[in-house]
Amino acid sequence: MFTSDAISYIPLFCTAAVSIVIAVLLTIIKVRKTAKVSFISYFALAVLIFACIYTATHPGMMRFALLVLFASILLIPYCVMLAFGKPQEYVKAEDIEEEKEEVKPEIVVEEIQVEKIDLIQKGKAFVAAAADSFSDKDGMQNLLDTINKTCVEVTNANGGAILMVDEFEDLITVKSFTGDFPPPYKLPEDLPHKPLRVSTSFKYAQFPLRDNIFGEIATAGKAELIAVPKMDDRIVENEPEDFLKLGSFIFLPLRMPGKDVVVGVLALSRNPGTDPFGDKEFDWAQTLTEFAESALKTALNFKQYTDKQELTKEADIASGIQISFLPKKLPPLPGINIGTYAEHTSGVCSDVYDVIPARNDRIAFIVMDVAGKGMNSLLVMAMIRAMFRLIVNTTQTAGTILSWANRGICSEPNADHFASIALINYDPTSKKVQLATGGSVPVYRYNASKEAVEKVSVTCEPIGIEKTTSYKDIEFTASQGDIIICYTDGLVEALNAQGQQYSLVSLTNIIKANAKLPGKDIANLVKTDIKKFIGNETLRDDQTLLVIKIQ
Numbered sequence: 001m002f003t004s005d006a007i008s009y010i011p012l013f014c015t016a017a018v019s020i021v022i023a024v025l026l027t028i029i030k031v032r033k034t035a036k037v038s039f040i041s042y043f044a045l046a047v048l049i050f051a052c053i054y055t056a057t058h059p060g061m062m063r064f065a066l067l068v069l070f071a072s073i074l075l076i077p078y079c080v081m082l083a084f085g086k087p088q089e090y091v092k093a094e095d096i097e098e099e100k101e102e103v104k105p106e107i108v109v110e111e112i113q114v115e116k117i118d119l120i121q122k123g124k125a126f127v128a129a130a131a132d133s134f135s136d137k138d139g140m141q142n143l144l145d146t147i148n149k150t151c152v153e154v155t156n157a158n159g160g161a162i163l164m165v166d167e168f169e170d171l172i173t174v175k176s177f178t179g180d181f182p183p184p185y186k187l188p189e190d191l192p193h194k195p196l197r198v199s200t201s202f203k204y205a206q207f208p209l210r211d212n213i214f215g216e217i218a219t220a221g222k223a224e225l226i227a228v229p230k231m232d233d234r235i236v237e238n239e240p241e242d243f244l245k246l247g248s249f250i251f252l253p254l255r256m257p258g259k260d261v262v263v264g265v266l267a268l269s270r271n272p273g274t275d276p277f278g279d280k281e282f283d284w285a286q287t288l289t290e291f292a293e294s295a296l297k298t299a300l301n302f303k304q305y306t307d308k309q310e311l312t313k314e315a316d317i318a319s320g321i322q323i324s325f326l327p328k329k330l331p332p333l334p335g336i337n338i339g340t341y342a343e344h345t346s347g348v349c350s351d352v353y354d355v356i357p358a359r360n361d362r363i364a365f366i367v368m369d370v371a372g373k374g375m376n377s378l379l380v381m382a383m384i385r386a387m388f389r390l391i392v393n394t395t396q397t398a399g400t401i402l403s404w405a406n407r408g409i410c411s412e413p414n415a416d417h418f419a420s421i422a423l424i425n426y427d428p429t430s431k432k433v434q435l436a437t438g439g440s441v442p443v444y445r446y447n448a449s450k451e452a453v454e455k456v457s458v459t460c461e462p463i464g465i466e467k468t469t470s471y472k473d474i475e476f477t478a479s480q481g482d483i484i485i486c487y488t489d490g491l492v493e494a495l496n497a498q499g500q501q502y503s504l505v506s507l508t509n510i511i512k513a514n515a516k517l518p519g520k521d522i523a524n525l526v527k528t529d530i531k532k533f534i535g536n537e538t539l540r541d542d543q544t545l546l547v548i549k550i551q
Contacts, residue, residue, distance in 0.1 A: 123291030130295035144176040248276035335428040339523030339547035351542035398436035399473035410467035418464035448481030484548035490541030519549035
């Protein structure tokens with residue numbers, strides 16, 4: 001009977017055969033480059049094959065042979081997967097070294113530094129300049145100068161200019177100018193062709209938004225590189241002087257980010273005799289322009305905010321003073337009952353009324369609507385009110401008083417606003433009414449005997465328009481139960497949600513329906529009716545109503 005040691009050579013030879021198969025598979029793997037095969041694998045197989053042969057010649061090592069066979073069989077599935085799996089390409093070490101030499105990392109780093117990092121740093125400087133503009137009265141000018149000089153420096157231009165669009169005047173105006181910038185537009189005929197005169201003229205120049213290169217760029221909103229100005233009919237050359245000869249130009253519109261609105265134009269110039277601008281400088285300038293647009297948006301938005309705050313503050317002050325002009329408490333007046341209604345819109349200063357018991361035979365009533373808003377309107381209002389309070393104490397008629405006040409306002413150089421006014425003088429001893437009006441403030445009378453409302457004033461120019469205007473006196477004697485009504489246009493022109501006006505008809509209907517009531521009650525009813533009519537709509541103009549009920 002054979003012992004196990006006697007037949008141990010059989011598994012040893014099998015193990016050697018399996019090892020050879022594995023070696024073949026590893027060779028296929030290396031050829032197909034499906035995995036990285038190390039020389040250690042071949043060495044291990046050689047050792048395994050040698051061990052098998054050695055063991056076969058030394059009986060009694062059956063256990064060792066069986067373990068080696070088992071380990072070899074476990075390697076077969078893995079090797080099969082690597083041999084017939086998806087090929088993967090591996091780059092040789094020498095190929096990597098060659099690629100590194102071709103890329104030249106130091107050149108790439110330099111290009112990134114110049115074209116990216118440096119431009120970003122310049123853009124950050126624009127943002128910093130925009131932030132500084134918040135607290136500096138010359139901040140906007142400093143920001144424009146910073147943008148202009150930076151673009152000139154980066155593009156190696158000889159000169160640069162920034163022009164800003166005035167949307168209200170349809171003009172584009174030079175706001176920043178630096179370096180040598182030959183004018184690409186036709187110079188005025190009377191301008192001497194001298195460098196200082198030409199540059200000074202351009203520094204303060206304004207152009208329409210047409211018939212010149214600056215206006216055309218602002219209107220079209222398209223950046224342009226003009227390497228040969230002679231080939232562009234939008235550019236005018238003013239030769240023969242050398243300093244007027246043109247080289248190359250870059251023109252870029254400045255937009256408000258997020259809005260398709262051009263607010264300005266950046267213009268860069270290179271003198272003739274130097275290399276013209278190329279695509280690289282054009283790209284740099286466009287990149288810087290994007291940073292400049294963001295910085296300008298920040299500065300302009302802050303300026304708009306501060307301007308609005310200043311206007312609001314000014315309007316609040318004016319509104320407070322305006323309210324202080326209104327009578328705090330109407331004194332008891334013989335023979336009449338007074339009702340008033342005054343509603344002021346936020347930040348607006350235009351309407352005011354006054355009641356002046358001038359003499360025993362005169363009570364003066366004034367209703368005034370000053371054109372314009374803010375402190376300037378308040379100044380005109382204060383001057384007119386002061387004049388009336390002084391002059392109504394005289395024996396002059398309403399028309400004469402209005403004429404005197406008109407000449408006074410027209411003679412004042414700083415009073416560039418006009419005012420619509422109604423002056424009503426009432427004599428309680430004779431019930432005589434004398435009035436004069438100018439502008440859009442009318443006077444109506446409710447005739448108790450006729451139960452009708454009729455207009456008693458005539459149309460005339462507001463005061464402050466023409467110094468020689470003469471205002472006409474209108475007189476009548478009132479009867480018991482008559483009502484004198486005076487109002488500003490903001491009352492009858494108040495709009496509801498449907499865009500309909502309150503109208504004179506609505507006002508007169510309230511008065512006729514409640515003519516038996518005291519003037520104060522009539523004014524309150526009008527107030528209630530208007531508020532109901534308007535609803536939640538915002539007032540667009542001051543509203544003032546004066547109701548004088550004759551007892």
